[in-house]
Amino acid sequence: MSSGAHGDDGHALKLETRAVHAGRAVDTATGAVTPPLHLSTTFERDADGRWSRGYDYARSSNPTRRLLETALADLEGGSSCAAFASGSAATLAVLQSVGAGCHIVVTEDCYYGTLQQLRDLLPALGIEATMTDTTNPDAVRSALRDNTRLIWVETPSNPLLRITDISAMADIARARGCKLACDNTFATPVFQHPLELGADYCIHSTTKYISGHSDVVGGAVIGACEEDQFEAVRRWQVKGGAVPSPFDCWLLLRSLNTLPLRVRQQSANALQIARFLGQQPGVEAVHYPGLPGHPGHALASRQMQLDGQPGFGSVVSFEVPGGAAQALATAARTRLFIRATSLGGVESLIEHRASSEGPGSRAPDGLLRLAVGIENPIDLIADLQQALDR
Ligand code: PLP
Numbered sequence: 001m002s003s004g005a006h007g008d009d010g011h012a013l014k015l016e017t018r019a020v021h022a023g024r025a026v027d028t029a030t031g032a033v034t035p036p037l038h039l040s041t042t043f044e045r046d047a048d049g050r051w052s053r054g055y056d057y058a059r060s061s062n063p064t065r066r067l068l069e070t071a072l073a074d075l076e077g078g079s080s081c082a083a084f085a086s087g088s089a090a091t092l093a094v095l096q097s098v099g100a101g102c103h104i105v106v107t108e109d110c111y112y113g114t115l116q117q118l119r120d121l122l123p124a125l126g127i128e129a130t131m132t133d134t135t136n137p138d139a140v141r142s143a144l145r146d147n148t149r150l151i152w153v154e155t156p157s158n159p160l161l162r163i164t165d166i167s168a169m170a171d172i173a174r175a176r177g178c179k180l181a182c183d184n185t186f187a188t189p190v191f192q193h194p195l196e197l198g199a200d201y202c203i204h205s206t207t208k209y210i211s212g213h214s215d216v217v218g219g220a221v222i223g224a225c226e227e228d229q230f231e232a233v234r235r236w237q238v239k240g241g242a243v244p245s246p247f248d249c250w251l252l253l254r255s256l257n258t259l260p261l262r263v264r265q266q267s268a269n270a271l272q273i274a275r276f277l278g279q280q281p282g283v284e285a286v287h288y289p290g291l292p293g294h295p296g297h298a299l300a301s302r303q304m305q306l307d308g309q310p311g312f313g314s315v316v317s318f319e320v321p322g323g324a325a326q327a328l329a330t331a332a333r334t335r336l337f338i339r340a341t342s343l344g345g346v347e348s349l350i351e352h353r354a355s356s357e358g359p360g361s362r363a364p365d366g367l368l369r370l371a372v373g374i375e376n377p378i379d380l381i382a383d384l385q386q387a388l389d390r
Pocket of ligand 1: 086087088089091111113154158183185186204205206207217218219342
């Protein structure tokens with residue numbers, strides 16, 4: 001997969017530049033600066049029966065999807081990428097790639113949809129999983145079995161924003177001959193590069209920051225390996241058929257251009273909001289790795305950086321006294337924060353996570369999760385202040 005990671009003089013291009021240029025070129029047929037949207041489902045064969053132009057049928061590949069995959073691989077420093085119709089489809093492709101009779105070790109407080117796949121879908125395929133505290137390497141070592149083929153980490157985790165040491169997990173995985181996958185949705189390629197830290201797969205729900213506008217559902221798996229070793233994932237994309245539409249790929253490509261700008265602003269806003277919440281008497285706990293009191297702060301400061309400056313993402317969770325009733329009442333009073341699930345969009349959201357996840361949720365009853373957008377933080381803080389004050 002071609003990379004736009006270096007300029008003509010060989011110097012490494014910065015992330016903001018790659019987010020605009022990776023995978024893109026002026027269209028040779030028309031001179032169009034913006035990548036064309038290819039809707040064709042099928043592609044002409046050569047007279048001798050080949051498809052020498054690289055495309056046969058749009059489920060297998062499509063020029064717009066390939067541009068997106070090239071750009072995502074570039075931003076994550078990967079060699080292969082498969083775009084999916086959702087983050088869940090991308091997750092499932094990696095989880096089931098281990099095969100029947102195998103075992104997976106997973107971050108215990110990862111996205112609840114991932115836990116549901118492990119509980120409700122994978123046992124029928126003969127795949128077992130152990131949820132454990134991946135912030136503790138010893139707990140991960142103890143959870144390994146002879147048939148463990150994959151360690152799956154999510155860092156920061158959801159909704160407690162706990163931080164797992166990706167390099168330490170890569171060492172454990174390598175020593176046991178299993179693969180490491182990291183859900184990088186919360187951190188984004190702006191702040192965290194799991195493949196550079198030794199992971200084999202990096203997974204995104206592109207629905208979140210990569211879309212950034214709450215108008216696309218999508219996912220992606222980026223592999224450290226070349227295409228010939230990526231078959232275990234690729235076949236779930238091409239044969240399983242959970243592929244994104246060309247238009248969604250085109251929207252995601254457009255969104256990638258502003259990803260660093262958005263994520264930097266969202267993260268700066270989130271840090272201000274977390275500091276504000278930490279000073280409120282009506283707030284019992286704030287979970288944000290950018291706060292010095294967070295147990296993963298030192299690790300996050302090293303592991304999550306852009307150009308040497310730490311960045312912690314824009315999800316902030318906090319707990320109010322009075323359990324679910326009080327938390328829901330607080331969320332009902334916000335005017336700018338919209339009561340909705342998801343994250344990564346330009347607009348700020350507030351969510352009572354336990355009732356959103358439903359029975360079996362690990363989220364504390366009084367916890368509210370904020371997905372901070374790009375609005376002015378003064379307005380966002382004023383909104384939270386009035387919601388907490390009443
Ligand atoms: N991974 C994380 C961390 C998520 O937050 C989500 C969705 O919220 C997913 C994966 C699943 O993504 P999707 O909703 O695009 O299927």
